[in-house]
Amino acid sequence: MLKFELLATDPATTTPEGSYLGSHARRGRLTLNHGVVQTPIFMPVGTYGTVKGVMPRSLEEMGAQIILGNTFHLWMRPGTEVISQFGGLHDFEKWDKPILTDSGGFQVWSLGEMRKISEEGVKFSSPVNGDKLFLTPEISMQIQRALNSDIAMQFDECTPYLSVEPKTKGQVTTEREARDSMELSLRWAKRCQAEMDRLENPNALFGIVQGGMFEHLRDESLAGLEELDFPGIAVGGLSVGEPKEHMMRVLQHVGPKLPKHKPHYLMGVGTPEDLIAGVQNGIDMFDCVMPTRNARNGTLFSRFGDLKIRNARHKTDKQPLDETCTCHACAGTSGVSWANGGRDGFSRAYLHHLDRCGEMLGPMLASIHNLHYYLNLMQEVRDALDAGRFGAFVKQFHADRARGV
Amino acid sequence: MLKFELLATDPATTTPEGSYLGSHARRGRLTLNHGVVQTPIFMPVGTYGTVKGVMPRSLEEMGAQIILGNTFHLWMRPGTEVISQFGGLHDFEKWDKPILTDSGGFQVWSLGEMRKISEEGVKFSSPVNGDKLFLTPEISMQIQRALNSDIAMQFDECTPYLSVEPKTKGQVTTEREARDSMELSLRWAKRCQAEMDRLENPNALFGIVQGGMFEHLRDESLAGLEELDFPGIAVGGLSVGEPKEHMMRVLQHVGPKLPKHKPHYLMGVGTPEDLIAGVQNGIDMFDCVMPTRNARNGTLFSRFGDLKIRNARHKTDKQPLDETCTCHACAGTSGVSWANGGRDGFSRAYLHHLDRCGEMLGPMLASIHNLHYYLNLMQEVRDALDAGRFGAFVKQFHADRARGV
Numbered sequence: 001m002l003k004f005e006l007l008a009t010d011p012a013t014t015t016p017e018g019s020y021l022g023s024h025a026r027r028g029r030l031t032l033n034h035g036v037v038q039t040p041i042f043m044p045v046g047t048y049g050t051v052k053g054v055m056p057r058s059l060e061e062m063g064a065q066i067i068l069g070n071t072f073h074l075w076m077r078p079g080t081e082v083i084s085q086f087g088g089l090h091d092f093e094k095w096d097k098p099i100l101t102d103s104g105g106f107q108v109w110s111l112g113e114m115r116k117i118s119e120e121g122v123k124f125s126s127p128v129n130g131d132k133l134f135l136t137p138e139i140s141m142q143i144q145r146a147l148n149s150d151i152a153m154q155f156d157e158c159t160p161y162l163s164v165e166p167k168t169k170g171q172v173t174t175e176r177e178a179r180d181s182m183e184l185s186l187r188w189a190k191r192c193q194a195e196m197d198r199l200e201n202p203n204a205l206f207g208i209v210q211g212g213m214f215e216h217l218r219d220e221s222l223a224g225l226e227e228l229d230f231p232g233i234a235v236g237g238l239s240v241g242e243p244k245e246h247m248m249r250v251l252q253h254v255g256p257k258l259p260k261h262k263p264h265y266l267m268g269v270g271t272p273e274d275l276i277a278g279v280q281n282g283i284d285m286f287d288c289v290m291p292t293r294n295a296r297n298g299t300l301f302s303r304f305g306d307l308k309i310r311n312a313r314h315k316t317d318k319q320p321l322d323e324t325c326t327c328h329a330c331a332g333t334s335g336v337s338w339a340n341g342g343r344d345g346f347s348r349a350y351l352h353h354l355d356r357c358g359e360m361l362g363p364m365l366a367s368i369h370n371l372h373y374y375l376n377l378m379q380e381v382r383d384a385l386d387a388g389r390f391g392a393f394v395k396q397f398h399a400d401r402a403r404g405v
Numbered sequence: 406m407l408k409f410e411l412l413a414t415d416p417a418t419t420t421p422e423g424s425y426l427g428s429h430a431r432r433g434r435l436t437l438n439h440g441v442v443q444t445p446i447f448m449p450v451g452t453y454g455t456v457k458g459v460m461p462r463s464l465e466e467m468g469a470q471i472i473l474g475n476t477f478h479l480w481m482r483p484g485t486e487v488i489s490q491f492g493g494l495h496d497f498e499k500w501d502k503p504i505l506t507d508s509g510g511f512q513v514w515s516l517g518e519m520r521k522i523s524e525e526g527v528k529f530s531s532p533v534n535g536d537k538l539f540l541t542p543e544i545s546m547q548i549q550r551a552l553n554s555d556i557a558m559q560f561d562e563c564t565p566y567l568s569v570e571p572k573t574k575g576q577v578t579t580e581r582e583a584r585d586s587m588e589l590s591l592r593w594a595k596r597c598q599a600e601m602d603r604l605e606n607p608n609a610l611f612g613i614v615q616g617g618m619f620e621h622l623r624d625e626s627l628a629g630l631e632e633l634d635f636p637g638i639a640v641g642g643l644s645v646g647e648p649k650e651h652m653m654r655v656l657q658h659v660g661p662k663l664p665k666h667k668p669h670y671l672m673g674v675g676t677p678e679d680l681i682a683g684v685q686n687g688i689d690m691f692d693c694v695m696p697t698r699n700a701r702n703g704t705l706f707s708r709f710g711d712l713k714i715r716n717a718r719h720k721t722d723k724q725p726l727d728e729t730c731t732c733h734a735c736a737g738t739s740g741v742s743w744a745n746g747g748r749d750g751f752s753r754a755y756l757h758h759l760d761r762c763g764e765m766l767g768p769m770l771a772s773i774h775n776l777h778y779y780l781n782l783m784q785e786v787r788d789a790l791d792a793g794r795f796g797a798f799v800k801q802f803h804a805d806r807a808r809g810v
Contacts, residue, residue, distance in 0.1 A: 049758065053765040057738055078720070078758040085721055085754075092755055094737060315483070316490055332499060333462050349490075350497055353454065353483040360458040360765065 002204035002231040003031040020391040024282035027385035032150035039284035049093040053367040062372040066098040072107035080146040088148025101149035137188040141195040154192040156185040159212040161242040178212030186224040206232040234265040255281030295366035301373040317348035327372035329365040407609035407636040408436040425796040429687035432790035437555035444689035447779040454498040458772040467777040471503040477512035485551040493553025506554035542593040546600040559597040561590040564617040566647040583617030591629040611637040639670040660686030700771035706778040722753040732777035734770040
């Protein structure tokens with residue numbers, strides 16, 4: 001089940017203040033088996049059935065509408081036989097809103113030389129216990145069926161920017177290699193679709209555009225997927241080590257060509273600036289480990305730039321991380337931001353102290369803050385699109401981020 | 406400021422069901438500068454200004470009325486100059502209910518051969534950066550003034566069960582050694598009181614009964630403290646490595662002799678069974694790191710005994726940790742226990758999985774559960790004392806704990 005409604009776009013306008021060229025940004029509403037998702041949206045990553053360091057109730061409180069699970073990791077631990085007993089991932093991890101699962105393709109690709117790819121699938125050794133394992137498009141679909149995710153992803157090969165094969169390691173992927181890889185992913189897409197049907201999976205399956213850094217291969221990939229008519233389309237193989245200008249080039253080429261009436265998902269991207277660029281190029285859905293991983297490393301996002309909590313300058317600072325933020329870390333139980341006079345939030349000095357002492361509460365509060373920042377950014381994007389002032393919003397976003405904390 | 410009201414006791418009774426001998430258990434109400442504490446009470450330990458892995462709001466939700474801070478640790482990090490800027494520990498750690506701080510005596514004692522005790526105080530090297538430091542009764546009072554804890558503890562020497570001095574290491578402390586140590590603590594008690602007055606600290610100062618495993622020394626210590634007329638009395642130097650029967654012997658001797666109209670605090674104790682024994686012997690206040698430390702090691706308390714979440718038997722178990730528990734881990738956001746039909750809690754299978762994957766959410770939920778168990782146990786003790794059925798409660802407590810999970 002998937003329904004996608006386009007609610008607003010970002011047209012060119014001419015006002016007394018000047019002309020605005022518009023963008024490919026879209027405001028949408030996605031209905032899935034476990035609920036409705038307002039787009040554009042950021043999806044927190046819950047690899048092992050938990051968004052690291054964050055309670056499900058905190059995710060709800062910060063407005064998370066859909067979270068991710070990683071098929072490969074959940075297959076390893078706890079295994080599908082455990083999750084099947086719970087009727088899927090929702091009841092196991094106590095999250096009753098929508099879930100998207102990846103296919104496991106990216107994780108087996110990341111194993112590098114430890115895995116061997118053939119037409120049939122990927123042979124590899126379990127990083128957990130060394131068992132010889134085989135992951136195919138069909139098996140990926142079977143696992144995702146057991147997880148009962150609202151959105152399953154096709155099993156694909158993530159074309160690397162630099163080769164990880166023993167013979168060509170470190171070399172930039174050639175057009176030939178990118179084509180072979182993209183065509184393999186297309187054949188796998190078809191097998192995924194067939195298996196999804198055979199399993200009578202009531203959820204939605206997304207196809208993934210591959211083709212490396214080559215625009216014409218991206219076009220061929222998209223055309224192939226459109227023949228299969230997936231209900232949603234993702235862009236994969238970006239943010240995989242390529243220089244930023246290549247990512248932007250491919251995004252600007254592919255984003256606007258994605259089918260208008262379907263949701264568009266940019267996989268594994270990225271910084272706040274990347275998300276805004278994605279929205280400008282027609283992306284509706286994002287996921288990234290950056291907010292939670294950076295939180296655990298003491299790098300905090302804020303409206304006015306990023307902040308390293310380990311820095312000694314925060315030692316006695318009574319301000320919260322972000323004076324405009326209403327997250328539990330910055331605004332406490334009242335939810336009133338510092339800028340609006342709230343004084344219930346935790347100070348930079350306290351967070352600095354927690355970090356210095358290696359106290360768990362540090363990454364707990366930091367993870368809440370960073371995820372809230374990402375989710376709120378997307379809320380502001382939606383509000384701006386609803387109000388027809390997305391261009392002005394983007395201008396303000398960049399000015400604010402450049403101000404500094 | 407301290408007011409202590411005795412609300413109920415546990416008298417001997419004769420009913421058609423049989424005779425009950427009564428106990429020294431007391432139900433009380435303690436009023437401090439930051440609020441009222443219903444006793445008997447367990448106080449979660451927040452060493453570095455955070456109860457490890459638990460948000461202040463979670464502590465409030467589980468009914469924590471007063472928490473601890475460790476003077477020694479907070480002196481090392483972040484230091485009094487930081488906490489002074491916040492006007493004390495309450496605003497720094499965002500906890501607006503009462504706080505008790507220890508004196509630092511136990512921690513410098515724990516440094517073993519790294520410290521040197523004299524009449525004046527204790528010389529030692531900072532375990533954080535190696536700085537030569539000197540802690541005296543006066544300095545302890547000055548730090549606790551800066552922390553602005555509702556209850557400050559006198560600086561004392563914790564008499565060890567086995568000697569840690571180079572010459573006598575590992576030998577059971579002699580009567581002579583225990584006497585010298587106890588008398589030193591008494592002299593320090595007087596100095597603490599004088600410094601507390603000089604600083605015009607508006608909070609309460611507790612004296613600490615020492616004397617090792619010797620009943621007559623405990624009596625002398627208590628008599629000395631009573632001359633100084635502290636508003637509250639603690640029992641220290643128990644649960645410091647002695648066999649359990651020695652602890653019980655001293656507790657049973659000292660507890661009932663403590664002044665009736667003052668609150669009684671048993672320091673650093675202990676298991677759920679220890680807490681019940683403490684209450685039976687007239688103790689009103691307890692603290693211990695056991696619930697949070699055990700939580701991080703995967704040992705969970707429950708009404709029906711303790712549980713090791715790492716054990717493979719939990720792999721597919723859909724039950725919560727404790728079917729009668731209403732904590733967030735066991736009963737989720739609804740707060741309805743499994744036994745009452747609630748199904749919002751996290752399963753043993755999920756907690757087992759989190760532990761196996763080393764996910765932060767595991768110790769987060771386990772810490773909430775274990776603290777809730779301790780706090781709820783004290784709530785049940787208070788309810789039983791209010792209802793005049795403490796004897797029956799204790800019987801049921803032991804029967805339940807023996808049942809097994």
